[in-house]
Structures are given as C-alpha cells and as structure tokens.
Amino acid sequence: GENVEQHPSTLSVQEGDSAVIKCTYSDSASNYFPWYKQELGKRPQLIIDIRSNVGEKKDQRIAVTLNKTAKHFSLHITETQPEDSAVYFCAANSGNTPLVFGKGTRLSVIA
Amino acid sequence: GAVVSQHPSWVICKSGTSVKIECRSLDFQATTMFWYRQFPKQSLMLMATSNEGSKATYEQGVEKDKFLINHASLTLSTLTVTSAHPEDSSFYICSASYSGFTDTQYFGPGTRLTVL
Numbered sequence: 560g561e562n563v564e565q566h567p568s569t570l571s572v573q574e575g576d577s578a579v580i581k582c583t584y585s586d587s588a589s590n591y592f593p594w595y596k597q598e599l600g601k602r603p604q605l606i607i608d609i610r611s612n613v614g615e616k617k618d619q620r621i622a623v624t625l626n627k628t629a630k631h632f633s634l635h636i637t638e639t640q641p642e643d644s645a646v647y648f649c650a651a652n653s654g655n656t657p658l659v660f661g662k663g664t665r666l667s668v669i670a
Numbered sequence: 671g672a673v674v675s676q677h678p679s680w681v682i683c684k685s686g687t688s689v690k691i692e693c694r695s696l697d698f699q700a701t702t703m704f705w706y707r708q709f710p711k712q713s714l715m716l717m718a719t720s721n722e723g724s725k726a727t728y729e730q731g732v733e734k735d736k737f738l739i740n741h742a743s744l745t746l747s748t749l750t751v752t753s754a755h756p757e758d759s760s761f762y763i764c765s766a767s768y769s770g771f772t773d774t775q776y777f778g779p780g781t782r783l784t785v786l
Contacts (some may be wrong), residue, residue, distance in 0.1 A: 561672065565727065590772070591771075591772040593774070595777075600780075601715065601779065602777040602778060602779045602780055603673075603763070603777045603781075604774070605774055605776070610672065610772075620685075648713060648714065649742075652712065652771050652772060653771075653772075654770065654771060654772050655771065656771060657704065657716050657719055657771055658704075658775065660713045660714045662712070662713045663712075663713050665711075670740070
C-alpha cells in the first residue's frame with residue numbers, strides 16, 4: 560500500500576521568510592496530493608491540492624510542486640505570517656484507495 | 671459551502687458505556703464518509719470508510735464490533751464506540767466527500783472522547 564513520508568517534523572521560520580515542507584510517496588499509481596492545515600484542537604482544513612496531470616499549482620502565498628518521476632511533492636509558503644503557525648499534513652492516494660497522511664509538520668512562525 | 675459538523679464536540683463517559691458520535695454534511699450530499707482517530711501530536715489514522723447504504727470498510731487492526739459505523743443517509747454517518755475503555759480516549763474526526771477517494775475531503779471539527 561501507499562506510504563507517505565513527511566519532513567521536517569518541526570520547522571521554525573522568521574516572519575516574512577519562506578517555509579518548505581516535503582513529502583515522498585511510494586505508490587506510483589497515486590494521483591491526488593492534498594495539503595491540510597490543522598490548528599491546535601481544530602479540524603484539518605484543505606489549503607491546496609494537486610493532481611498528477613499538473614506539476615505546480617499556486618494560490619497566493621501557497622504553492623505546491625509535484626515531481627512524479629521522483630515521487631515527491633512539496634508545499635511552499637512565502638512571506639510567512641504568525642497565523643501560518645499550525646501543523647501541516649500532506650496526503651496521497653489513487654482513485655481506489657483512501658488518503659494516506661504524512662505524520663505532519665509543526666510550523667512555527669516567529670514574529 | 672461543504673460544511674461538516676460533528677456532535678458532540680466532547681464527551682466524558684464511564685468505562686463500559688457506549689458513546690455515539692454523529693457526523694453530518696450540512697450543505698452537500700456525501701456519498702463517502704471517513705472516520706479518523708488522532709492522538710495528541712500525531713497524524714490522522716483512518717479507522718474506516720463508509721458509503722451510504724452499505725457496510726463500512728474497516729482498516730486493519732480496527733475492531734468493527736467495537737467501533738460501529740452506520741451511514742444511513744447521504745448526510746449522516748454515526749460512529750458508536752461500544753463498551754468504551756480508557757484506551758479509547760482520543761480525538762475522533764470524520765470527513766466527507768461528494769464521492770469516492772479522490773474528491774476533496776471536508777473534515778468535521780472533531781469529538782474529544784474521554785473515558786474514565
């Protein structure tokens with residue numbers, strides 16, 4: 560089955576700097592890669608997703624890149640703000656299997 | 671749009687009792703709903719996938735007789751933790767999608783269960 564590895568587990572950045580979180584997956588059939596943000600005690604919220612027919616997707620300060628050959632995808636947050644502090648989860652799946660989540664990255668943006 | 675609610679948001683119960691958690695899609699019909707368990711500072715662990723009108727598919731290691739799932743309509747799924755014990759204490763989160771595995775999953779706010 561699918562296995563998703565996420566790095567780093569914790570990340571601290573200065574406000575205004577960029578943050579990058581990386582995930583690798585094992586199943587070459589996977590074709591859907593969402594990213595979720597979860598604040599303490601709250602629900603995970605989808606912030607961006609990408610499908611395997613696209614290499615990059617951007618939404619304001621957030622972007623995701625996908626390298627199918629290497630089987631990895633990354634989340635990029637530019638101009639970080641304190642409210643970006645949260646736990647971020649990557650996930651992956653194919654059309655026939657449930658999402659498999661990474662272990663999460665705790666991002667701290669220091670003002 | 672795509673709002674998912676859960677009830678209750680928290681519950682405390684005595685060991686041996688059963689607890690029912692409801693998950694509702696408020697503004698869309700969810701063919702597929704998912705139930706997760708999340709321990710503090712850990713990832714989301716899928717417990718089961720349910721499709722409206724059919725039996726739930728449980729992940730390996732999840733006891734289906736202990737965690738009863740019913741997906742009776744396109745807007746409601748319930749998780750019943752039967753004969754709860756302290757080790758069942760956790761954060762339970764549901765999610766719903768319009769259809770299938772690669773549709774966007776919208777998460778509920780979660781239910782914190784504490785078993786004394």
